[in-house]
Amino acid sequence: MNNLRERLRPALRWETGLAVVVILILVIGSAASPDFLTGNNLFNLGLSNGEIAIMTLPMTLIIISGEIDLSVASMLGMASALLGYLWSKGWPMPAIFVFVAVVGIAAGAVNGLLVTRLRLPSLAVTIGTLALYRGVATILLGPNTVSNFPAAYTNLGVDAVPFTGNDMTWSTLIFIVLAIIFGIALHATPFGRSIYAMGASAEAAQFAGIRVKRIKTLLFMLSGFICSLAGVLWTFRLDTAVQNNGLGLELSVVAIVLLAGVSIFGGKGSLTGVVLAVLAFAGIQNALLLTNFNQEATGIVTGALLLASVFLPNAGRLLRRLRPVHT
Amino acid sequence: MSAATLPDSEQRASGAADASLAERVFRIRESGILAVLIVFVGVTTAVQHRFLDTANIQFMLVDTTTFALLALGETLVVISRNVDLSVGSVVGLSAYLSADLFVGHPGIPIPVVFLAGLGIGLACGVVNGFMVAIGRVPSLVVTLATLYIIRGIDILIVGGNEVDASSLPNAFLDIPKDTIGGIPDIAIAVALIIAIGAYYLRTFRSGRDLYAIGSNPDAARLAGLPVGRRVFTAFAVSGAIAGVAGVLWSAQYGTINSTAGTGYELQVVSAVVVGGVAIFGGSGSVTGAAIGALLLTTISSALYVLGISSFWDQAIWGFLLLVAIALDQTITERLTNALRSRKPGSRKPGSARPGFRKPGARKPAIESPGTTHE
Numbered sequence: 016m017n018n019l020r021e022r023l024r025p026a027l028r029w030e031t032g033l034a035v036v037v038i039l040i041l042v043i044g045s046a047a048s049p050d051f052l053t054g055n056n057l058f059n060l061g062l063s064n065g066e067i068a069i070m071t072l073p074m075t076l077i078i079i080s081g082e083i084d085l086s087v088a089s090m091l092g093m094a095s096a097l098l099g100y101l102w103s104k105g106w107p108m109p110a111i112f113v114f115v116a117v118v119g120i121a122a123g124a125v126n127g128l129l130v131t132r133l134r135l136p137s138l139a140v141t142i143g144t145l146a147l148y149r150g151v152a153t154i155l156l157g158p159n160t161v162s163n164f165p166a167a168y169t170n171l172g173v174d175a176v177p178f179t180g181n182d183m184t185w186s187t188l189i190f191i192v193l194a195i196i197f198g199i200a201l202h203a204t205p206f207g208r209s210i211y212a213m214g215a216s217a218e219a220a221q222f223a224g225i226r227v228k229r230i231k232t233l234l235f236m237l238s239g240f241i242c243s244l245a246g247v248l249w250t251f252r253l254d255t256a257v258q259n260n261g262l263g264l265e266l267s268v269v270a271i272v273l274l275a276g277v278s279i280f281g282g283k284g285s286l287t288g289v290v291l292a293v294l295a296f297a298g299i300q301n302a303l304l305l306t307n308f309n310q311e312a313t314g315i316v317t318g319a320l321l322l323a324s325v326f327l328p329n330a331g332r333l334l335r336r337l338r339p340v341h342t
Numbered sequence: 343m344s345a346a347t348l349p350d351s352e353q354r355a356s357g358a359a360d361a362s363l364a365e366r367v368f369r370i371r372e373s374g375i376l377a378v379l380i381v382f383v384g385v386t387t388a389v390q391h392r393f394l395d396t397a398n399i400q401f402m403l404v405d406t407t408t409f410a411l412l413a414l415g416e417t418l419v420v421i422s423r424n425v426d427l428s429v430g431s432v433v434g435l436s437a438y439l440s441a442d443l444f445v446g447h448p449g450i451p452i453p454v455v456f457l458a459g460l461g462i463g464l465a466c467g468v469v470n471g472f473m474v475a476i477g478r479v480p481s482l483v484v485t486l487a488t489l490y491i492i493r494g495i496d497i498l499i500v501g502g503n504e505v506d507a508s509s510l511p512n513a514f515l516d517i518p519k520d521t522i523g524g525i526p527d528i529a530i531a532v533a534l535i536i537a538i539g540a541y542y543l544r545t546f547r548s549g550r551d552l553y554a555i556g557s558n559p560d561a562a563r564l565a566g567l568p569v570g571r572r573v574f575t576a577f578a579v580s581g582a583i584a585g586v587a588g589v590l591w592s593a594q595y596g597t598i599n600s601t602a603g604t605g606y607e608l609q610v611v612s613a614v615v616v617g618g619v620a621i622f623g624g625s626g627s628v629t630g631a632a633i634g635a636l637l638l639t640t641i642s643s644a645l646y647v648l649g650i651s652s653f654w655d656q657a658i659w660g661f662l663l664l665v666a667i668a669l670d671q672t673i674t675e676r677l678t679n680a681l682r683s684r685k686p687g688s689r690k691p692g693s694a695r696p697g698f699r700k701p702g703a704r705k706p707a708i709e710s711p712g713t714t715h716e
Contacts, residue, residue, distance in 0.1 A: 085608075129664065129668070133668055133671060134671060135667050135668060135671055136621050136622055136667075138425075138482075138621055139615050139621040139663075139667045140664065140667065142608055142611060142612060142615070142663065143612075143660050143661075143663035143664040143667065144660060144664070145608065145660065146608075146612065146656050146657070146659045146660030146663060147656075147657055147659075147660030147661055147663075147664065148660070149656050149657075149660075150653075150654070150655070150656030150657025150658065150659065150660050150661075151657055153653045153654075153655075153656055153657070154653050154654060154657055157651065157653050158653075258653075262605075263604070263605060266427075266486060266489065266490075269486065270486060270487075270490070273483055273486075279480045279482055279483055280480070309497060309498060309501070311494075311497045311600070312494040312495075312497040312498045313494070314490035314491065314493050314494040314497075315490065315491050315494030315495065315498070316494075317487075317490050318486075318487040318488060318489070318490030318491035318494065319487070319491065321483060321486060321487035321490070322473070322483075322484065322487045322491075324483075325477075325479040325480065325483050325484065326473075326477060326479060329477070329478075329479065333477060333478075
């Protein structure tokens with residue numbers, strides 16, 4: 016009983032801690048720059064982080080289930096390249112959407128089947144498909160750039176959602192809707208509980224009658240679908256389909272999910288934490304941007320937060336371990 | 343390979359036979375990848391003879407050196423059931439700082455620059471190792487964080503500057519070009535370092551310890567192995583090697599800005615995995631990883647020589663990686679079954695030797711030894 020409380024305490028505290036960090040960022044950010052809390056800035060903040068935020072949602076489920084998907088940014092890139100390629104071939108936009116979604120789901124299914132049916136480690140499989148899917152994007156577009164998309168679609172990337180006072184981007188709205196759906200699915204359905212169960216112990220979950228392989232495959236397919244969606248949004252926002260869209264984004268996505276207190280070993284974490292971590296991540300990037308910090312070096316802060324996310328929950332244990340050495 | 347096809351001499355049930363069987367499979371894994379390499383080179387040469395020109399071979403060997411060096415360091419870490427994702431950033435930082443030494447101190451001896459690179463890398467590796475081994479947190483998370491932090495520091499130092507070839511001494515830029523008997527000096531040096539690494543891992547106690555730790559960290563700890571110290575050393579060595587690789591990088595490319603080595607980490611991990619090192623530790627060899635690096639470089643070069651657009655590189659690369667890990671898994675499962683059916687009851691399957699994990703008993707993610715993520 017005592018043990019259980021001991022185990023739950025850091026998890027419960029983590030979201031609280033993140034919330035404090037988010038509030039601190041808001042306070043410091045608005046103190047440092049009067050532009051920080053303006054609607055215009057929030058709009059830009061949503062604009063530049065929307066796709067990453069969307070991709071953290073399936074990643075959360077996959078990591079909680081005890082796997083990892085490093086191919087997310089490549090699936091985004093592949094969707095973007097495919098969109099551009101088919102558009103340049105004169106396909107109608109609705110047909111392209113369907114095709115891109117199908118390819119995304121198929122790409123996720125390949126990941127899932129390799130992991131569950133061939134019992135390969137997802138870390139290695141998705142490093143392989145990271146290269147493979149990016150390779151497909153590169154083959155499709157080569158050095159070309161496709162950028163003559165119809166304004167009706169590209170406006171989705173830069174316009175605000177009606178009735179939000181020009182403060183909310185479409186990608187932010189999509190993120191909020193998806194986050195609610197994912198949150199309910201993860202925390203309030205048997206499906207969600209089974210994801211935690213298989214993350215804690217795949218073998219025990221199997222014996223409990225949970226269809227571990229099927230659910231994991233579904234999660235990878237879901238990831239493929241959502242990343243294609245992110246790829247389409249990315250393409251319209253920049254009005255550019257190019258083979259290296261979203262290159263290297265997978266590490267940011269994983270970093271946010273881990274920052275949220277989701278355990279890399281699976282079985283632990285919450286969607287509330289992920290939403291807070293997305294806010295913290297976006298807030299820090301944005302605050303540093305407004306304070307003229309070298310924008311490309313914001314990785315230092317992301318990295319430091321990531322380290323904090325693994326060290327702070329373990330601080331007590333570490334101190335206990337170190338004390339006998341010092342005395 | 344199955345039990346039925348084993349030669350009679352192998353059927354003699356004894357510990358020695360098991361050991362030699364396991365030994366053979368180690369060799370099979372390496373020779374498998376070597377066979378792929380040879381077939382690839384053979385086919386390419388048949389189609390386009392100039393593939394095996396001295397110039398092209400030299401070019402490929404030089405191209406492989408930095409890559410194979412990094413694969414060596416990464417292998418030590420991966421065998422211990424960890425991963426070092428920060429190598430690309432370490433290469434970048436070391437490449438710029440070492441090249442910048444020539445700008446700030448004209449006439450500085452080249453060995454000093456290499457030592458400086460080694461020192462920079464070692465410092466990064468020590469930080470990684472300290473956090474993973476002493477802090478007992480997952481190496482995937484720690485090195486993902488240091489990937490960002492080291493790259494960020496690099497960007498803060500470099501800013502928009504770059505060092506170009508005109509400010510580097512010719513003797514330094516000639517390092518990748520010098521040859522002995524047609525073979526690049528640098529390739530010979532790296533081959534020697536890899537040979538030493540391979541000998542160390544096979545022979546020395548601390549090298550064998552890494553396999554034991556990667557196979558089962560808890561058991562290794564209970565058996566009294568200094569798990570923390572070994573893992574720390576693996577990271578320190580990996581960092582130091584990445585530092586040296588950074589210096590080679592700047593000699594090879596001549597132009598160094600803040601993006602040097604970006605994304606290199608995943609290529610290095612790919613080479614290691616293609617070379618037959620199990621991503622969850624406990625098995626594989628430095629030689630295999632080096633051949634993996636050579637194979638990946640050869641593929642790029644072959645596509646170029648065959649006139650296939652380099653845009654195909656990455657897709658083929660990824661496909662090959664998937665084939666490699668799928669094959670590796672199949673061999674491991676077959677071997678486990680072979681061992682199990684040969685000596686029923688005498689040993690538990692999967693505990694045979696480092697690396698032969700029971701199929702289906704995979705851990706969900708990379709674990710640093712004995713870590714409990716609370």
